[in-house]
Amino acid sequence: MNIPKDLKYTKDHEWVKIDGDVVTVGITDFAQKELGDIVYVEVETEGEDIEQGETFGTVEAVKTVSDLFMPVSGNIIEFNEELESSPEKVNEDPYGEGWMIKIKVEDESQLEELIDAAEYEDLVG
Amino acid sequence: MELKKIALNDVHEKLGAKMMPFAGYNMPVRYSSDIEEHKTVREGVGVFDVSHMGEFWVEGPKAIELIQKVTSNDASKLVDGQAQYSCLPNEKGGIVDDLIVYRFNEEKYLLVVNASNIEKDFEHISKYNEAIGAELKDVSDDYSLFAVQGPKATEVLQKLTEVDLSAIKFYHFTVGSIGGANDVIISATGYTGSGGFELYVKNDLALPLWDAIFKAGEEADIKPIGLGARDTLRLEKGYCLYGNDIDETTSPLEAGLGWITKFTKDFVNSENLKKQKEEGVDRKLVGFILEEKGIPRKDYPIEDADGNQIGMVTSGSQSPMLEKGIGLGYVKKEFASPGTEIYIAIRKRKLKAKVEKLPLYKG
Secondary structure, eight states, rough: OOOOTTEEOOOOEEEEEEEEEEEEEEEEEHHHHOOOOOEEEOOOOOOOOOTTSSSOOOOHHHHHHEEEEEHHHHHHHHEEEEHHHHHTTHHHOTTTTOOEEEEEESGGGGGSSSHHHHHHHHHOO | OOOOOOOTHHHHHHOOOEEEEEEEEEEEEESOOHHHHHHHHSSSEEEOOTTEEEEEEEEEHHHHHHHHHOSOOOGGGGEEEEEEEEEEEETSSSSSEEEEEEEETTTTEEEEEEEGGGHHHHHHHHHHHTOOOOOOEEGGGEEEEEEETTTTHHHHHHTTSSSSSGGGOTTTTEEEETEEEEEEEEEEOOSSSOOOEEEEEEEEGGHHHHHHHHHHHHTTOOOOOHHHHHHHEEEEEEEOTTTTTOTTTTTTTTOGGGGGTTTSSSTTTHHHHHHHHHOSSEEEEEEEEESOOOOOOTTTTTEEESSSSSEEEEEEEEEETHHHEEEEEEEEEEGGGGEEEEEEEEEEEEEEEEEEEEEEEOO
C-alpha cells in the first residue's frame, strides 16, 4: 500500500500536504481502493469556511458514497476542477492529480493533531 | 456469527480480491475494478464464484405437490431438464425469497435460493412439508456454483465438455462432465443478462473446474468477477435483488413479478394475491435513469415535481454501460408508466429522472 512519508493523514483516510498555512487534501490510496471506481467528486463548498471534522463534499463510487471531512478548520480556496471531468484520477493517482481541495488553515495548531505515515500505516495495516 | 468460507476462499484471496462479509459468507466483491469487471461480462466472459447460494433437493412422489404449494410459478409446466424462476410468497402478501426451480425428473427437483435466506427458506418450506411429506434436503454446503457469463462464455466452456452447450436453451440444463469434473449441473441461466452458464459442482471438484475454466478462457481474456459487478449487471437488466427490491413486505405483483405468479393452482397466500391482482396494486416497482449527474442509492426518496414523496429507491448505482445513474424503486402507481418524470432526492439536491421500461440497458 502506498503511504508517502512526507504527508500527514487523518483517521478518515485523507492525506494532507502542508505548505505554510495552506494545505492540500485528498483521499489515501487505501481509501480509493476501498471505494472502488470513483464516478463523481462533489465539492460545492469552494470559498466557504468550514470547521474541522465537518463535511466539505462527497465522493461517489460505483458501489458506495462517502463523505469528505475537513482535516482542519479553514477556508476552501481551491477545488481540483479536473475531477469534474476525470474523477478516475482519484483512483489512478490519489496523492498527485487526484488531489481534491486546498484549505487556508485557520488555526495551525490543528495541524499537530494529524497523524504521520507510520501511524496511518498502523491504522490500515 | 462466524463467517462461513466458500470452498475457493483462498483462491480469491490469492487473486487479490477484496473480500467482504455477505449473507454470512466471506465473499469476493471486487478483483480489480467494478467497471472493468462489469464490461468484461458485457463484452467478453467472466466468472463469478457464487457458491454461497443455497441448494435444496426435493424428491419423491410428493415433490411436485410441495413445490406447487410453496412457489408462485406453475412448476407443473416444467419438463425434465428445464428450470423456472419463481418465488416463495409469505402468508402476509410479501415474499420469503425468490428462487430457481430445476426439474430433473418427475420426482426430483432442485431449488436454488439466496444465501441470506437459506435457513429461513428451509424452515418455511419444511412447515408446509409437514402435511405433504416430500423428501426435502438442504445440500447448500456440498455445492460450489460458478456463473460463467458473457457473450464468449459458450465458446470457452465448449472446450471443456462434450456436451453440446449451444443446444441447451435458456433456462434449461443438463448434467454432465465438464473440465474433468463429473456430475456438474450445467445450467443456461444467470443474473447478468449477458448469457452464459451456471455450473453447480461438488466442492471437492470445484478447484480443478475453476482452474480448467481459466485455462480454457485464456485466449478470451477471461476474468474473475466480484459481487460488486454482479449487482450492477443485474441492475442494468432490472432483475430484482432480494433484500433490496423484494422482501417480506413487497408483493410479487407490486414487484412486477406477475409473470411468475400463476393462479392456475393454489399456493401460499394465492387467494389474497389473486384478489390483489383483480383490485390492482397501489405501488409498483419501476426502473429509472437519471437525467442529471448523480447516483441514486437504496432508501433515497423519490418525489414528484412539487417535492411530494411518491416512493423510495430500492437499488441504485452508476450504470457502467450507460454512464448514468440508474435505479429501481417503488412509486405510486400513477407514476409508474415509462416516460414519467420523477425526482430522486440525493442529499440536498433533487435530480430529475425518467421512468424507463426494463431492461434499462438494452445491449
